[in-house]
Amino acid sequence: xxxxxxxxxxxxxxxxxxxxxxxxxxxxxxxxxxxxxxxxxxxxxxxxxxxxxxxxxxxxxxxxxxxxxxxxxxxxxxxxxxxxxxxxxxxxxxxxxxxxxxxxxxxxxxxxxxxxxxx
Amino acid sequence: xxxxxxxxxxxxxxxxxxxxxxxxxxxxxxxxxxxxxxxxxxxxxxxxxxxxxxxxxxxxxxxxxxxxxxxxxxxxxxxxxxxxxxxxxxxxxxxxxxxxxxxxxxxxxxxxxxxxxxxxxxxxxxxxxxxxxxxxxxxxxxxxxxxxxxxxxxxxxxxxxxxxxxxxxxxxxxxxxxxxxxxxxxxxxxxxxxxxxxxxxxxxxxxxxxxxxxxxxxxxxxxxxxxxxxxxxxxxxxxxxxxxxxxxxxxxxxxxxxxxxxxxxxxxxxxxxxxxxxxxxxxxxxxxxxxxxxxxxxxxxxxxxxxxxxxxxxxxxxxxxxxxxxxxxxxxxxxxxxxxxxxxxxxxxxxxxxxxxxxxxxxxxxxxxxxxxxxxxxxxxxxxxxxxxxxxxxxxx
Numbered sequence: 086x087x088x089x090x091x092x093x094x095x096x097x098x099x100x101x102x103x104x105x106x107x108x109x110x111x112x113x114x115x116x117x118x119x120x121x122x123x124x125x126x127x128x129x130x131x132x133x134x135x136x137x138x139x140x141x142x143x144x145x146x147x148x149x150x151x152x153x154x155x156x157x158x159x160x161x162x163x164x165x166x167x168x169x170x171x172x173x174x175x176x177x178x179x180x181x182x183x184x185x186x187x188x189x190x191x192x193x194x195x196x197x198x199x200x201x202x203x204x
Numbered sequence: 205x206x207x208x209x210x211x212x213x214x215x216x217x218x219x220x221x222x223x224x225x226x227x228x229x230x231x232x233x234x235x236x237x238x239x240x241x242x243x244x245x246x247x248x249x250x251x252x253x254x255x256x257x258x259x260x261x262x263x264x265x266x267x268x269x270x271x272x273x274x275x276x277x278x279x280x281x282x283x284x285x286x287x288x289x290x291x292x293x294x295x296x297x298x299x300x301x302x303x304x305x306x307x308x309x310x311x312x313x314x315x316x317x318x319x320x321x322x323x324x325x326x327x328x329x330x331x332x333x334x335x336x337x338x339x340x341x342x343x344x345x346x347x348x349x350x351x352x353x354x355x356x357x358x359x360x361x362x363x364x365x366x367x368x369x370x371x372x373x374x375x376x377x378x379x380x381x382x383x384x385x386x387x388x389x390x391x392x393x394x395x396x397x398x399x400x401x402x403x404x405x406x407x408x409x410x411x412x413x414x415x416x417x418x419x420x421x422x423x424x425x426x427x428x429x430x431x432x433x434x435x436x437x438x439x440x441x442x443x444x445x446x447x448x449x450x451x452x453x454x455x456x457x458x459x460x461x462x463x464x465x466x467x468x469x470x471x472x473x474x475x476x477x478x479x480x481x482x483x484x485x486x487x488x489x490x491x492x493x494x495x496x497x498x499x500x501x502x503x504x505x506x507x508x509x510x511x512x513x514x515x516x517x518x519x520x521x522x523x524x525x526x527x528x529x530x531x532x533x534x535x536x537x538x539x540x541x542x543x544x545x546x547x548x549x550x551x552x553x554x555x556x557x558x559x560x561x562x563x564x565x566x567x568x569x570x571x572x573x574x575x576x577x578x579x580x581x582x583x584x585x586x587x588x589x590x591x592x593x594x595x596x597x598x599x600x601x
Contacts, residue, residue, distance in 0.1 A: 115452070116262035118552035119525040119559070137581060139527055141261040141452060141552060166525070167262075 086174075087190050088199035089150050094174055095190060101156055101181045102190070106138070106147065109203050111173035114140040117166040122158040123180065129153060131189075136179050138169070151189040153182040232278035233373045233430040234437055241441075241448050249346035251279040254450040261452035265554040268419060268457060272379035273449035274440050277418075281349030282369035282427060283356065286339040289363070295340050298363040299333065302355070304476065304499045306486035310335040315399045315414050317484050319476055320352060325504030326472040327479065328355065330464065334401040334414060341401070341412065343374070343425070345466045372412070373433035378423030378457075380598065381445040386413075386424055389439055393424065398599040408436040418454065420461025420597040459560060460553045462519060462592025468530055469517065469548045469562055475501070477508035478564065480517045485509070515545060516570040519592035520561040520578070522585060527552050527559040528578040534565055535577045538584050544569050547578060553594055560594045561587065 087095045092110035096103045111117070119139035129135050129149040136147035158180045162168055168177040184190070194202060229252040238245065243254030254276065256264065267273060287294035296307040305318040315334040322328050329348040334341040344352045349368075356366045377386055387394035390406045396415040404411050412427035428436045440446050449457075455465070464470045470479045488494050491506055499505075522528045532547040550561035561578070569576055572591045577584035 115256070116260055118262075119527065121526065137526075139525075139552070141456065141554075144527075144529070170260075 086196060087193035088196065088202075089193055090202065091148055091150070092203075093147060093150050095150055095193065096178075097187070097190070098181070100183065102151070102153070102184050102187075103178045103181050104147070104150060105178040106169065106173055107199070107203075108173045111169050111177075114138065114142065114145060114169075116141045117169040120162040120166045120169070120179070122160075122163065123155050125155055125158055127155045129155060129182075138166075147179060149182075150193075151182070151184050152186070153184040155180050156183050157181040230279075232276055233433045234276045234278065234375075237434055237437060238276065238448070243448070243450060246451070248451060249279055251346065253279060254448070256450040256452045257448050259447060261450070261456065262554050264447065264449045264453035265456050267447045268379045268421065268449050268453060269555050270380070271445040271447070272377060272381035272385055272423070272443070273419070273453070273457075274437060274446050275376040275378065275449050275454055276373070276437075277376050277425065278373040278433070279346035280374055281342075281344040281346065281352060282372060282374060283342040283344065283349075283353060284339050284365075284367040284369060285342065285356070285360070286365045286367070287363060288365060292335075292338050292340075295364050296335070298360045299340060300489070300495065301498060302359060302500065303331075303333070304485045304489050304502070304505060305333065306488045306495075307333055307335075307340070308495070309486065309488060312337045313401055315401045315416060319470075319481065319484060320355065321476065321499055321501040321505065322472055323500050324472070325475045325501030325508075327466070327470045327474055327476060328352070328472060330466050330470065332414070332416065336401060336403065347467060369427070371430050372427045373430050374425060374427050375433070375437060375440070376417050376419075376423060376425045377440060377446070378417045378419040378421045378449075380422065381443075382421070382423040383600070385440060385443050385446055386426075388443075389436075396424075398422070398601045406436075408432040408439070411436075415600065418461075418463055419457040420463070420593055420595060420599075421457070422598050422600045455549075456551050456554060459549055459551055459562065460555055460593065460595045461597055462562070462594060464517075464562075465549055474517070474564070475505055475508055475513065477505060478513045478515055478517065482509060512567060514567055515564045516567050517548075517562060518565055518570050518572075519590040519594060520547070520550075520563060520576070520587040521590045521594070522559045522561065522578060522587040524585065525552075525559060526580055526585065528561045528580055528585070528587060532561070532563070532578040532580060534563060534587075535579065535584055536566075536569055538577055538586075544576065555595050560590075562592065565589070 545565035
């Protein structure tokens with residue numbers, strides 16, 4: 086699993102990348118009450134705002150971590166946004182991307198580096 | 205993820221209010237207890253206050269509605285007004301020059317909601333006024349308390365002694381289990397009705413109790429000597445049904461109850477009529493009443509009572525799950541047209557299971573059932589004007 090400074094995690098599954106937010110981010114956000122997911126098939130560029138998360142505290146965005154195409158979104162989050170608080174790094178993935186260049190992930194942090202980053 | 209892109213949330217929730225660093229902030233007598241209970245502390249109205257405990261905002265909210273919640277509201281101002289003449293009615297008459305409220309008609313042992321108005325007919329603060337026999341007891345907002353006390357001193361000093369109470373904490377115990385818990389510690393508390401006030405002896409010194417609150421629940425606000433406050437709070441928390449509740453859930457609880465937050469939903473520019481708080485202006489202070497007018501801004505507020513206003517505070521239920529937060533601009537139409545108003549408070553209501561907002565709209569759009577649109581992230585989303593409270597209140601009248 087790879088991590089961004091924006092508190093996203095990325096996991097490579099075959100030829101797609103699964104993206105979610107970290108447990109640390111979910112804890113900081115507090116109870117998530119609304120998730121607005123992108124359309125499947127959307128082409129995105131790195132740093133595009135593609136997901137809106139509303140918690141009891143505030144609205145936050147997920148930015149596209151790399152260039153690519155959204156191939157699947159986790160509809161379960163629309164009905165049950167609280168899943169983000171229950172299982173941020175498991176069941177509560179947000180979207181799957183087909184990534185133009187998988188080597189773009191090489192620059193991201195591994196788990197140890199991310200733990201240092203949030204320490 | 206861009207965490208905490210502030211979207212017009214209540215400052216209490218993001219902790220970004222004020223210019224003070226934490227080190228310059230005041231603490232209530234319960235600060236150490238909050239920290240011990242695992243609270244996340246944030247700056248609020250010049251104090252370091254608990255925004256949430258480990259339970260989290262959502263569960264704290266639901267717990268308060270299901271059992272009982274304990275709130276530290278010691279940052280609020282407690283003030284005693286006592287007539288220098290020794291005639292209690294003189295203090296009531298004097299206070300009536302600052303509020304559009306029937307204070308003289310308030311019976312001993314009773315409390316009512318009031319507003320300090322200004323010369324322009326706006327609201328300087330909202331407060332509770334209690335008649336305690338030989339004096340009046342006021343509870344005012346934390347952020348306004350210095351200004352309120354200066355205002356009282358400037359206008360009422362000739363007639364009243366004005367005493368700020370600084371040696372007492374203020375706790376709120378709210379929720380369906382509050383009555384049984386408090387009555388166990390302070391026998392007689394259960395006999396009080398909504399908006400009753402009483403001074404009662406207890407193992408924690410003399411308590412000043414009112415049956416009221418800011419959640420829409422039955423419950424109490426209890427003033428206790430600072431020296432006894434922690435012991436009293438611990439005695440309440442010793443009951444399994446009582447959980448500590450932070451400012452985050454306090455905000456969603458009061459919003460579900462349709463109650464205004466001073467500074468958000470009412471301020472120096474909103475009149476009580478625009479704010480739909482006309483119920484707080486009793487008949488005796490209205491045109492034709494025995495003590496008509498005689499408060500700041502009466503020349504604006506009294507005509508508004510009969511003529512209406514161009515804008516009104518309303519409740520809104522957005523469709524879907526996306527909250528419309530404070531600052532959201534409101535429109536009559538899905539596309540085009542000028543704005544008709546703005547949201548002043550908005551959040552997700554845990555007990556109603558959806559988003560809720562309050563705000564001001566042009567009066568022609570204020571009828572419950574009207575569909576209007578709030579612009580959220582560039583999209584106009586529908587919301588229905590809704591009577592408040594969003595959730596029926598459960599006061600013990």
